[in-house]
Amino acid sequence: MRVLAFRHVPFEGLGLIEPALRSRGIPFDYADLYAAGAELPRVDDYAGLIFLGGPMSANDPLPYLKTEMRAMERAIGAGKPVLGVCLGAQLMARTLGAPVYRNIAPEIGWFDIRLTPAAASDPVFARLNSVEKVFHWHSDTFDLPAGAELLAHSERTGRQAFRYGPAVYGLQFHLEVTPRMIVSWYREAQACGEACGEGAPHPWTNRRRLNHIARQVFGQWCDLLAPRP
Numbered sequence: 001m002r003v004l005a006f007r008h009v010p011f012e013g014l015g016l017i018e019p020a021l022r023s024r025g026i027p028f029d030y031a032d033l034y035a036a037g038a039e040l041p042r043v044d045d046y047a048g049l050i051f052l053g054g055p056m057s058a059n060d061p062l063p064y065l066k067t068e069m070r071a072m073e074r075a076i077g078a079g080k081p082v083l084g085v086c087l088g089a090q091l092m093a094r095t096l097g098a099p100v101y102r103n104i105a106p107e108i109g110w111f112d113i114r115l116t117p118a119a120a121s122d123p124v125f126a127r128l129n130s131v132e133k134v135f136h137w138h139s140d141t142f143d144l145p146a147g148a149e150l151l152a153h154s155e156r157t158g159r160q161a162f163r164y165g166p167a168v169y170g171l172q173f174h175l176e177v178t179p180r181m182i183v184s185w186y187r188e189a190q191a192c193g194e195a196c197g198e199g200a201p202h203p204w205t206n207r208r209r210l211n212h213i214a215r216q217v218f219g220q221w222c223d224l225l226a227p228r229p
Helices: 017-023 063-077 087-095 117-121 179-191 207-225
Strands: 003-006 028-031 048-051 082-085 100-115 131-142 149-153 161-164 168-171
Touching (some): 017 207, 087 168, 131 207
Parallel strands (some): 003 028
Antiparallel strands (some): 161 168
16 A cells, blocks of 8 residues: 655645654655656555645646646546645635635734634544644645535635545645745745745644644544555
8 A cells, every 4th residue: 555645846745744654654755747758656556645735826837736626526436535725725616616716814923723614523633623824835726626525724825734534635825834844935935036925834833743743634534545454
């Protein structure tokens, strides 16, 4: 049993998702379809798929994003667990027929999310507090796909997390970040001349709690791949 993670830039990897996989003995591979000459691995050989973030838009006419959406559609149709983070969640929304568009304002830094009543009985989100402070870095948002269950929202973003079917999850926020990742993202953004909202996000804010809820959320999602006895 293996998991395939779709990366969109070299500096946005699995982060805190990786320890959840390793603790359960689940190996993983990266698919870097943005790289010249990269080929799509055999999706049918994997127990689940993960789609990570990236600075591009889900609406950009990039051939590799279209390839990823077809792979995502195939995995969802086969009933496999799928996890989308930030750009990955936006690609998931598009794959499920919902539009992706510019948010009312960028959300970059540490902000609260509020869990919906549906999250209280969700197998992945059930043990979280009703309000959690998590890390964000996005300018786009999306409508809730038809048939999906809204699990979280924030002041600036109405759709922060959703579940489609029993094992398909889209997270607009970043539970996977480590301090090193946050510093790297900020440096990359500055090098590209990108504005960073209220300024450089502090990499250690709420670090202990984020580690805890990342273990919870990603661990429970991993258990959908092969439920424990």
